[in-house]
Amino acid sequence: MSTLKSAFLQAISERGYIHQCTDLDGLDAVFAGTPVPAYIGFDCTADSLHVGSMVPIMLLRRLQQAGHKPIVLMGGGTTKIGDPSGKDTARQMLTDADIARNMAGIRSVFEKFLSFGDGPTDAIMINNDDWLNGLSYVAFLRDYGRHFSINRMLTFDSVKLRLEREQPLSFLEFNYMILQAYDFLEINRTYGCRLQMGGSDQWGNIVNGVELARRVDGAEIFGLTAPLITTASGAKMGKTAQGAVWLNEDRLSAYDYWQFWRNTEDADVGRFLKLFTDLPMEEIRRLEALRGAEINDAKKILANEATRLCRGEAAAQEAEETARKTFEQGRSGDALPSVEVEAAALSDYAVIDAMVATGLAASKGEARRLIKQGAVKLNDAPLADTEAKLAPAQAADGQIKLSAGKKRHALVKVR
C-alpha cells in the first residue's frame, strides 16, 4: 500500500477503521481534493442504534472532520425486506408506522455525532423508501435485473451460508442485495456520492453496488468496510446484563453508558480510544501504554470522551462524578438509579422490594438470591437477612444506598 494522501483515509487507516477497500489508491485520489459525499446505510429495526453501530457512525464523523459530506441512508425501504447477511432466519416484518417511529429515534442519535445542513460538508439524511417504493417491477427487472447473475449471487456469503446450512432464504430476502446495490447507483446519480462504507458483513452488498453503477452508468465509485469489532476475549461488543448498549438517552442512562466504557477490558483500551474518541493519536499512544492499575485512568478518559460525544459534556461529567463518589469514596452520586419513598412508609418497605423497584434485581426471588449470596449491601454494610425492611434511621442525608454486587448501586430517596 502506498502512502495515503487524503486526510480522511490517513485518519481512518491510522485509527483502525479499514478492513477492505475496493480500490484504496483510487479512493485516496478522489478524497484528496474537494468535498466528496460518502454514505453508510442503517436499517430501522429498532428506535435506537446501539454500540454495535458506533464504528459506522464514527466513520461518518471522521469523514466530516476531514472535510467531506456524510450521507446517512436510512433503510426505510430495505427494512421492509430484511438483510439476510449474518442472520440465520428472516427478520420479522415491520409496519410503515414502526419504521417511521424507528427512523425518528435514530435521527436524534446522529444529530449528536454529525452536523446537518445544506452546506457542501454538512451531513444529510435520506431514506431509500423514497425511491425503492415507487419502483416498477418489470421496468426494474429489465433495466437492472439483467446486470445481476444468479450464479454470482449464489456465491455471496450472505446467501451461500444460508443454503449450506439448509436454512430458509426467501426470494424477498434474496432481493435485498439487488436493492442495496441499486441504492448506491441512485445515491451516486442524485448526490454524486462516490463511496459506500459499512461493516465487513456488508462487503458483498457494497461490491454489488459498485459493479452495478459501473455497468449501468460507467461510474467509478468505491466501497470500504470496517472490521467487526469484538472484545479482546472474543465476545461481540455491546452487550451487557440489561441487553444492548443503546445510544439513545431514553433507552439507557448516561451513567450506565459511561459504565459500559469504563468496564472495557485492558487489552481493548487503545483500540477503543482510537475508534470511539476524538483524542489525538499522541495522547492515545500515551494512554494505551499505561500498565497495571494505571490503565484505569485511560478507561476513565475513554468513558468520558465516549459519553461526551454521545450524551454531551454535562452528562459525561455527572456520570464520572457519580462513579467517583460511588466507587472511590463509598458515597453515592446523583446519577444512580433511584426510587422515592414516603418517610412514613419507609419502615414497611422491604429491601427486596426496593431492589426490584430500583432495577437492582429483576424479581423478588432474584433479590433474595443476591442477599443469600452475600452480594447485597445497605449503606455499604453487608446484609444477610432476606426479609429485612428499611428503617428511617438508615436514611442519612435523606437517602439510603443499596448495592447489588460491587458495581451496581441504587438509591432509595426519602420524601
Place this chain on the structure above:
RNA sequence: GGAGGGGUGGCCGAGCGGUCAAAGGCAGCAGACUGUAAAUCUGCCGACGUAUGUCUACGUAGGUUCGAAUCCUACCCCCUCCA
C-alpha cells in the same frame, strides 16, 4: 396439491405418559482473587412465598388419563422431497 420431518426456558439443544420447572452447553448474575480489567475456581440462574407450598411454562385450542412436554384430534407456522 401429495409424502415425510419439526415447533421445548434469552439462545442452542436433550427429554418422548409419572421421579420434569424440564439434562447438557452458551449467555447472564453473585462470591473468592484483583484494578469497577482479563483468566481461574465456587455458587446461582421461571414467578410468588419463611416454606416440604402455589402458580405459570414445552406452537395454539380441545380431548384421553388418577397423571401429559410426552398419547389423540383440529388448527397455525417452519423444513425436506415429489408434483
